[in-house]
Amino acid sequence: xxxxxxxxxxxxxxxxxxxxxxxxxxxxxxxxxxxxxxxxxxxxxxxxxxxxxxxxxxxxxxxxxxxxxxxxxxxxxxxxxxxxxxxxxxxxxxxxxxxxxxxxxxxxxxxxxxxxxxxxxxxxxxxxxxxxxxxxxxxxxxxxxxxxxxxxxxxxxxxxxxxxxxxxxxxxxxxxxxxxxxxxxxxxxxxxxxxxxxxxxxxxxxxxxxxxxxxxxxxxxxxxxxxxxxxxxxxxxxxxxxxxxxxxxxxxxxxxxxxxxxxxxxxxxxxxxxxxxxxxxxxxxxxxxxxxxxxxxxxxxxxxxxxxxxxxxxxxxxxxxxxxxxxxxxxxxxxxxxxxxxxxxxxxxxxxxxxxxxxxxxxxxxxxxxxxxxxxxxxxxxxxxxxxxxxxxxxxxxxxxxxxxxxxxxxxxxxxxxxxxxxxxxxxxxxxxxxxxxxxxxxxxxxxxxxxxxxxxxxxxxxxxxxxxxxxxxxxxxxxxxxx
RNA sequence: GCCCCCAUCGUCCAGCGGCCGAGGACGCCGCCCUUUCAAGGCGGUAACACGGGUUCGAAUCCCGUUGGGGGUGCCA
Numbered sequence: 173x174x175x176x177x178x179x180x181x182x183x184x185x186x187x188x189x190x191x192x193x194x195x196x197x198x199x200x201x202x203x204x205x206x207x208x209x210x211x212x213x214x215x216x217x218x219x220x221x222x223x224x225x226x227x228x229x230x231x232x233x234x235x236x237x238x239x240x241x242x243x244x245x246x247x248x249x250x251x252x253x254x255x256x257x258x259x260x261x262x263x264x265x266x267x268x269x270x271x272x273x274x275x276x277x278x279x280x281x282x283x284x285x286x287x288x289x290x291x292x293x294x295x296x297x298x299x300x301x302x303x304x305x306x307x308x309x310x311x312x313x314x315x316x317x318x319x320x321x322x323x324x325x326x327x328x329x330x331x332x333x334x335x336x337x338x339x340x341x342x343x344x345x346x347x348x349x350x351x352x353x354x355x356x357x358x359x360x361x362x363x364x365x366x367x368x369x370x371x372x373x374x375x376x377x378x379x380x381x382x383x384x385x386x387x388x389x390x391x392x393x394x395x396x397x398x399x400x401x402x403x404x405x406x407x408x409x410x411x412x413x414x415x416x417x418x419x420x421x422x423x424x425x426x427x428x429x430x431x432x433x434x435x436x437x438x439x440x441x442x443x444x445x446x447x448x449x450x451x452x453x454x455x456x457x458x459x460x461x462x463x464x465x466x467x468x469x470x471x472x473x474x475x476x477x478x479x480x481x482x483x484x485x486x487x488x489x490x491x492x493x494x495x496x497x498x499x500x501x502x503x504x505x506x507x508x509x510x511x512x513x514x515x516x517x518x519x520x521x522x523x524x525x526x527x528x529x530x531x532x533x534x535x536x537x538x539x540x541x542x543x544x545x546x547x548x549x550x551x552x553x554x555x556x557x558x559x560x561x562x563x564x565x566x567x568x569x570x571x572x573x574x575x576x577x578x579x580x581x582x583x584x585x586x587x588x589x590x591x592x593x594x595x596x597x598x599x600x601x602x603x604x605x606x607x608x609x610x611x612x613x614x615x616x617x618x619x620x621x622x623x624x625x626x627x628x629x630x631x632x633x634x635x636x637x638x639x640x641x642x643x644x645x646x647x648x649x650x651x652x653x654x655x656x
Numbered sequence: 657g658c659c660c661c662c663a664u665c666g667u668c669c670a671g672c673g674g675c676c677g678a679g680g681a682c683g684c685c686g687c688c689c690u691u692u693c694a695a696g697g698c699g700g701u702a703a704c705a706c707g708g709g710u711u712c713g714a715a716u717c718c719c720g721u722u723g724g725g726g727g728u729g730c731c732a
Contacts, residue, residue: 198732232731233731235731236732293729342660348658350728357730358730363732383725385732387727388732453680459668483682490682596691615691624692626692626694
């Protein structure tokens, strides 16, 4: 009998044939960036080699899985531009395959029935915090049936080696691998069985997934070799993504849903670029790479070994780069959803595309995400217009010269030619008159007309705002200051 | 507890025995530019966890320690 851990046949597959990979998320929560990176690495790997990307939904846990999570995963993948060649397959629809495999393994003696409850184990090993299964039912020859789980009879000796493209060979002593459950006592197949049966059935050549799966891989290999006489897939275990406490990203604890970033106005190409660089970098050190360049340069063998922190600041940097590189027409299209209901802080009929377009170039170089766009142009569309209280208090009400500046600006703006250079020149003159730098003199005018202490360049903005509204707002500010 | 993985600036990466008195990027700080804010330019800050080996020579190889992480009894 061959050593079940024997891997000598490995390497015969997928060397010349096109690789087949699978991305296999479980629909038990929103899709987070760690899953997105795993999907991306699978995708990059297989695209250059002309292979196939299979999408498989691992929903064997009926308690925790939900179809709504599945649709979220699919739309997030689409948004990122990660397309699939097959699927999505659902493990919940493939149950028969797992049952057949389990039957075969029972017949060949690799699986045995077990009726030990958790309490039984505890009573046999009181106080033992975490022992593995003790093999109690191994030789009891129980008949499989309801109320009895199916366990895999693991070898007592020898070693199972995981050949990993990222980590090299990782060895596990078979003696340390307990007889693990493969089918629950209620008949449901467990993840480890379903995955192996599917990978086998789908002809998967490379299993590229997060490092958290590495410890269960020897079990999968044992199972695989018990089921079929074909080489196991090649494995690649990617370093996990961690939070600021260096713990694995968790759906419950950490707010890192791909959908959230989309809603905040991150571009998929920026997200992709950033994600690709989380755990890998091209040989030449470039950091901004197009999709084609990523496909061309990406190598699993170059993937880092240590966990990476998802740094939103850095993502933001990449997003800004991509945003600024967009042609204006494209920026306009991408920004559109953020300028309309339900996102925009103004009614749809208050929006004026031409006004936005006029300021778009100035907007473009000031935002890191599309979500920041509305705030910059809100002064054009907000109805009614209300200056920010804090800014008004500080830069208008709190400035003894503000009434003078505002009053003179109103007078000067009343009849001049309405172009930016003119407005600037007029206000510069007022600045001189009140003995101030232009930078400080423009502050009260900015707050009165644009509502905020900082934002787009003042004069260009006023040109688009128009003379009437500009004068109205200055009057309103003066009125608010009251007489004297 | 046991098994496994990992270990270079705060963060993400480069480094695969001499080119390293450690390089790039983000962040942070300063300066310049400037109608605010950005963007941009320039400069600065800051790391090989520790201890043993191996070697003429170690961030790079080996061992150990420490630290971090992951997995672990019918989740995936």
